[in-house]
Amino acid sequence: EAGVAQSPRYKIIEKRQSVAFWCNPISGHATLYWYQQILGQGPKLLIQFQNNGVVDDSQLPKDRFSAERLKGVDSTLKIQPAKLEDSAVYLCASSLYGEQYFGPGTRLTVT
Amino acid sequence: SQQGEEDPQALSIQEGENATMNCSYKTSINNLQWYRQNSGRGLVHLILIRSNEREKHSGRLRVTLDTSKKSSSLLITASRAADTASYFCATDGSGGSNYKLTFGKGTLLTVNP
Numbered sequence: 520e521a522g523v524a525q526s527p528r529y530k531i532i533e534k535r536q537s538v539a540f541w542c543n544p545i546s547g548h549a550t551l552y553w554y555q556q557i558l559g560q561g562p563k564l565l566i567q568f569q570n571n572g573v574v575d576d577s578q579l580p581k582d583r584f585s586a587e588r589l590k591g592v593d594s595t596l597k598i599q600p601a602k603l604e605d606s607a608v609y610l611c612a613s614s615l616y617g618e619q620y621f622g623p624g625t626r627l628t629v630t
Numbered sequence: 631s632q633q634g635e636e637d638p639q640a641l642s643i644q645e646g647e648n649a650t651m652n653c654s655y656k657t658s659i660n661n662l663q664w665y666r667q668n669s670g671r672g673l674v675h676l677i678l679i680r681s682n683e684r685e686k687h688s689g690r691l692r693v694t695l696d697t698s699k700k701s702s703s704l705l706i707t708a709s710r711a712a713d714t715a716s717y718f719c720a721t722d723g724s725g726g727s728n729y730k731l732t733f734g735k736g737t738l739l740t741v742n743p
Contacts, residue, residue, distance in 0.1 A: 523672070550729065561634075561718050561733030562673070575730055610672060617661070617722070617729045621672035 521545065523622035525611050531628045537599035540625045544592070544613030550574075552619065553586055553596050554610040562610055568594065601629045634662075634719040634734030642740040649706040651737040653719030654699075660722045662695055663731065664704050667716045676704075676717075711743045 554562035571591040588594040612619040665673040720731040
């Protein structure tokens with residue numbers, strides 16, 4: 520089966536610019552996650568969707584980050600405006616029953 | 631905040647040796663999972679152990695869980711150069727069907743040929 524797809528793979532922007540990431544989960548997976556992984560650390564959950572509803576966004580910096588999953592399938596994560604500390608790999612994952620399947624991630628560099 | 635803490639932070643061994651990584655966590659869990667991440671790539675699920683299990687095997691992997699000590703260990707036997715990666719433990723303490731994972735900082739394993 521096809522895995523979790525993410526694009527772009529790499530993005531370089533200047534601070535205060537905006538950026539958007541896209542994720543297409545494994546077909547049939549109702550749960551979708553966005554994680555932020557800063558260099559040298561483990562992934563940190565930003566937001567969790569169940570179908571098109573938000574289950575947990577307690578660690579999402581809502582003043583600058585937003586995410587949507589309008590049709591309950593693919594999802595976008597947006598940062599506006601970006602800060603230097605947003606430089607990280609943004610991982611998308613999907614799951615059906617507990618085990619999460621991760622995409623390759625988008626490496627964001629904010630200069 | 632990160633729930634799990636892996637130990638050691640880095641481990642370097644020779645091919646054929648065994649590698650043991652430890653994970654400690656703070657709050658009660660439903661299950662604990664181990665993931666592998668190769669350089670510049672996404673995470674790959676290795677094994678899940680439930681809170682009522684003490685040991686689980688999968689190929690060359692052996693995971694133990696001690697809920698009284700809030701700790702887990704991952705043993706990779708007969709290591710190979712291809713095992714070089716970062717290994718993360720992740721705890722699921724959410725209950726219900728939310729399956730929310732909290733990851734540790736990881737152990738960087740280097741297997742020298």
